[in-house]
Amino acid sequence: MCQLLGMNCNTPTDIVFSFEGFRRRAGLTDCHSDGFGIAFFEGRGVRIFRDNRPASHSPIADCVKQYNIKSLNVIAHIRKATQGEVNIENTHPFIREIWGENWVFAHNGNLKDLPDMSESFCQPIGSTDSETAFCYMAEYLKNRFRKKPTETQIFEAIQDVTKELVAHGTFNFILSNGEWMIAHCSTNLHYLTRKAPFGKAHRIDDDGVIDFNDYAKEGDKVTIITTFPLTKDESWTKMENGGFVFFKEGDKVAEVIGVAKQVEDDGTLGLHKAA
DSSP states (O other): OOEEEEEEEEEEEOOHHHHHHHHTTBTTSSBOOSOEEEEEEETTEEEEEEESSOGGGOHHHHHHHHHOOOEEEEEEEEOOOSSSOSSGGGOSOEEEEETTEEEEEEEEEEEOSOOOOTTSSSOOSSSOHHHHHHHHHHHHHHHHOSSOOOHHHHHHHHHHHHHHHGGGEEEEEEEEOSSOEEEEOSSOOEEEEEESSOOEEEBTTTOOEEEGGGTOOTTOEEEEEESSOSBSSSOOEEOOTTOEEEEETTEEEEEEETTTEEEEOSSSSOOOOOO
């Protein structure tokens, strides 16, 4: 299957250190060689780079490294195709307009027998199960809310529509509107938050090393979400299967563990704690 990478932070940050390890999994240290994409939110806009070549050998991926773009929210994807040809239209991440905002989505898994979208306003452009599922989510949200709801309502609605889609197969995903980031785990997703005191990190895939003290300042918070850990000397948290996490400004604002247990973190959503 594919692999996912996301970044949510409270200050514009580049994702080069994480992306350089991640892209090696597209043909060098792993077999996710059927294209890649990465999306950077910049204000209300989104800058997206895609290639149907493996990220490990892609000149576009080289360009991303050299560009050194700083963003509050980034979503990247390396593909191992299960449905749909290897081409640009089937390359993640996907983008759609919802309530006048750009929403970006990337999926890892395999969904079968999805609902028919032929009569829907939101139509997939390619032939992947992933884009069809995203269109279904967008249609669901627009039909449920005529105008943008609260973050609590969005998080709850994402959980509801996900429970419909997960009945069709494996559905790990990362989703963002540029203000927040939501992750759902069916099988494998891990995350960590970097904040003061900062230290060194060693990449798993090529032994690259960075000292974040040279780049970060007091008060910076950067959360990285990925299918499998990218560094070998940091404490990654594995999400529970069926779980959801809501990140904003680098903080974990709320989490739903599995299908039944819900916990609350300090933040804006105000979810009820599990009894």
